Amino acid sequence: MSKIFFDSSKETLTKYSTDESIFKIEPQAVVFPENIGQISEIIKFASENNLSVTAVGSRTSVAGQALGNGIILDTSKHFKKIKSFENDKITLEPAIILDDLNKFSAKKNYIFPPDPASSKLCSIGGMIANNASGARAIRYGMTKNYVESLKVVLSDGSFWDTKFPQKTSSELQEKILEKLPGILSENEKLIRKNVPQTAKNSCGYDLIGCLENPEKMFTRIFVGSEGTLGIVTEATLKLVQKPKFDTVVLFYFDKLEKIAQSVSFLREFNVSAIELLDKTFLDFVNSQGKLNLENFSGKTEGLLIVEVLEENKVEKIVEVLTQKTKLAYFYEKALSEEEKQRIWALRKAASPLLNERTDSLKSVRVIEDTAVSPKILPKYLSGLRKIFEDLKITAVVFGHAGDGNVHINPLLDPTKKDFREILQKLANKVYTLVLECSGTISGEHGDGVLRAGFVQKQFGEAFPILVEVKNLFDPKNILNPEKIIGKQSALESVDFKF
Numbered sequence: 001m002s003k004i005f006f007d008s009s010k011e012t013l014t015k016y017s018t019d020e021s022i023f024k025i026e027p028q029a030v031v032f033p034e035n036i037g038q039i040s041e042i043i044k045f046a047s048e049n050n051l052s053v054t055a056v057g058s059r060t061s062v063a064g065q066a067l068g069n070g071i072i073l074d075t076s077k078h079f080k081k082i083k084s085f086e087n088d089k090i091t092l093e094p095a096i097i098l099d100d101l102n103k104f105s106a107k108k109n110y111i112f113p114p115d116p117a118s119s120k121l122c123s124i125g126g127m128i129a130n131n132a133s134g135a136r137a138i139r140y141g142m143t144k145n146y147v148e149s150l151k152v153v154l155s156d157g158s159f160w161d162t163k164f165p166q167k168t169s170s171e172l173q174e175k176i177l178e179k180l181p182g183i184l185s186e187n188e189k190l191i192r193k194n195v196p197q198t199a200k201n202s203c204g205y206d207l208i209g210c211l212e213n214p215e216k217m218f219t220r221i222f223v224g225s226e227g228t229l230g231i232v233t234e235a236t237l238k239l240v241q242k243p244k245f246d247t248v249v250l251f252y253f254d255k256l257e258k259i260a261q262s263v264s265f266l267r268e269f270n271v272s273a274i275e276l277l278d279k280t281f282l283d284f285v286n287s288q289g290k291l292n293l294e295n296f297s298g299k300t301e302g303l304l305i306v307e308v309l310e311e312n313k314v315e316k317i318v319e320v321l322t323q324k325t326k327l328a329y330f331y332e333k334a335l336s337e338e339e340k341q342r343i344w345a346l347r348k349a350a351s352p353l354l355n356e357r358t359d360s361l362k363s364v365r366v367i368e369d370t371a372v373s374p375k376i377l378p379k380y381l382s383g384l385r386k387i388f389e390d391l392k393i394t395a396v397v398f399g400h401a402g403d404g405n406v407h408i409n410p411l412l413d414p415t416k417k418d419f420r421e422i423l424q425k426l427a428n429k430v431y432t433l434v435l436e437c438s439g440t441i442s443g444e445h446g447d448g449v450l451r452a453g454f455v456q457k458q459f460g461e462a463f464p465i466l467v468e469v470k471n472l473f474d475p476k477n478i479l480n481p482e483k484i485i486g487k488q489s490a491l492e493s494v495d496f497k498f
């Protein structure tokens with residue numbers, strides 16, 4: 001083996017034992033490979049020594065998918081090069097940060113549209129592995145829609161370019177090439193039957209995406225696979241032209257149900273974002289003196305931030321929501337770039353601000369990423385309310401109302417004896433409701449160790465296909481085990497980080 005920097009100091013292991021999830025899992029070592037040859041050597045070493053390998057980018061995952069008890073392979077130091085940029089295609093290494101990619105592409109008037117609120121920190125590799133998206137998914141879709149091809153290191157240490165999958169260089173690659181299409185086509189009916197009826201989904205492997213894009217099958221299977229099938233070392237992405245116009249309108253509502261109803265009207269205008277901030281969140285930010293919204297009052301049950309890319313639609317949208325349907329009781333238009341940025345900053349700060357609570361209650365991410373069809377959102381939100389009442393829980397609701405993907409963060413005291421039990425009850429009840437609504441337990445964040453166990457419920461009879469795919473790519477189960485097809489949710493036994 002060439003010289004590879006391994007770090008197993010207590011300080012480093014403690015640092016890498018957490019990501020942005022509620023869990024803590026200590027690895028045995030952290031490595032910082034400098035090139036793809038070293039990644040291959042690390043995987044072979046792990047395979048020979050029966051150790052797991054978890055690739056990480058910026059470790060902003062919220063479901064524990066950047067945690068592992070073996071080797072953490074950190075790409076963030078040495079995989080930051082942009083390799084080429086021609087027309088609307090960019091080829092880059094996985095540790096590039098999303099905001100940096102967009103600063104770079106803006107010079108040529110392009111954007112990479114998937115826009116997680118963590119854009120300042122998150123890496124492209126992590127976005128690909130989680131199939132991340134954000135506020136603008138309603139118009140632009142998810143990361144999977146922009147990945148053209150990938151270079152990956154597989155579980156046998158071999159290198160594969162998914163642009164030319166037929167150019168195999170190992171037995172494992174030949175096996176994948178031969179078997180994957182059959183696994184998918186033989187199970188097509190079952191796969192289709194169990195697909196969630198939602199605008200977006202980051203749960204499980206993207207089997208349907210592979211079936212519907214056969215020419216990209218060997219690329220799509222890696223997108224959203226959470227580092228469990230291979231390690232991405234280079235990606236070619238498609239960019240889109242920067243919009244010529246954008247503005248933001250803030251709508252005020254006196255009932256959460258009215259917000260849910262408004263979403264259907266707004267979707268007809270093909271707006272680029274419909275983002276929700278509920279009263280619990282607004283009250284908290286207000287109490288910190290950080291809200292800065294003059295028109296917020298006791299009457300406000302929630303706000304919708306609506307981004308519009310066509311100037312001629314703005315007045316029509318305002319008319320529909322405030323006069324025709326009277327769903328919103330007030331609105332404000334951002335009149336300057338500064339105001340626009342201020343509104344977006346409030347939305348993007350939602351999660352970090354909630355983490356700043358100084359009382360005993362913590363904002364806990366455990367059911368934080370469910371999605372249902374936007375048409376069912378009113379029914380889903382009232383079902384949620386009932387669960388919170390039954391369990392006597394207060395929860396903050398915000399996020400991507402436009403595509404039915406709401407982030408729900410219960411406020412709970414982790415020092416209470418029954419903390420784990422409450423989380424389990426909550427997850428079971430909410431995920432059951434989600435499945436009754438034909439929704440998904442993860443719209444964009446991914447499964448991680450948190451949702452392992454629940455993925456089986458989500459996929460039902462189609463779950464064994466996921467297991468077959470994993471076994472095909474990683475027969476020794478060394479790549480980020482216990483994610484996606486893990487047997488049990490970490491809620492059962494894994495330590496919490498609080």
Ligand SMILES: Cc1cc2nc3c(=O)[nH]c(=O)nc-3n(C[C@H](O)[C@H](O)[C@H](O)COP(=O)(O)OP(=O)(O)OC[C@H]3O[C@@H](n4cnc5c(N)ncnc54)[C@H](O)[C@@H]3O)c2cc1C
Nearest residue numbers: 057058059060061116117123125126127129132133227232
């Ligand atoms: C405040 C906050 C807001 C967020 N908002 C959003 C949001 O709006 N939308 C959204 O989708 N997500 C959001 N997230 C979640 C998270 O930021 C995204 O999923 C992000 O894409 C993860 O990127 P990362 O670089 O941190 O990846 P990591 O957390 O380091 O890793 C994520 C997954 O990718 C795998 N991985 C990393 N690099 C590679 C590689 N080179 N090859 C193979 N696998 C790899 C890891 O093993 C892991 O499974 C948010 C998180 C926070 C903390």
